[in-house]
C-alpha cells in the first residue's frame with residue numbers, strides 16, 4: 521500500500537513503540553488524521569512536555585519533575601530501600617499504599633546477552649546509598665526472571681559486608697511477569713511475606 525511519506529513516517533514511529541504492531545500503528549496513524557488540529561497539537565505538546573520536564577531523580581532515579589523527587593523529599597530519613605528495575609515498577613507499591621520507605625531504580629537488570637553488565641545499572645549508587653544513608657533493610661523487588669535473579673544475587677554479594685538486611689518479595693509473582701502490572705492483592709501478599717535472601 522502506498523501511503524504519503526509523512527503518514528508512513530508516523531506509522532513507523534507508532535510501530536517503534538513497545539507492544540504496538542504494524543497494524544495497530546497504521547490504525548493509530550489514520551486515527552490521528554481524523555482528529556481535530558487542536559487535539560493533535562495537544563497530544564504532541566504533551567509528548568514534548570513529558571520528554572523535556574520528566575527526568576530521573578538524581579537520588580533514586582524514579583521519574584520526576586522536581587529533583588530530588590517528592591518521594592525522596594517526603595521520606596527523607598527512612599531506613600528501608602525498595603529496589604526495582606524501572607520507574608513504573610513503584611506503582612503497585614504506591615497504589616497499594618503498603619510501603620512508606622525509599623526506592624532505588626536500577627534502570628534494568630543484568631542481561632549479558634544484550635550487553636547489560638553491572639556498570640550499566642545504578643548498582644554502585646545503591647551500595648553507596650545503603651552505606652551513607654544508614655539503611656537497615658534493602659528489599660529486592662525485581663520480578664521473577666533468571667536475569668532478575670542474577671541481579672539480586674549480585675546486589676546481595678555487594679552488600680554482604682554491610683549490616684543491612686536483604687529481603688526479596690515472596691514468590692507468587694508469576695514467572696516473567698512485569699512488576700508494573702501486578703495487582704494490589706498479589707503485591708500485598710508478596711510484600712508482607714517477603715523473605716531473607
Ligand SMILES: [Zn+2]
Pocket residue numbers: 577578579580581582588589590591592593
Ligand atoms: Zn527520588
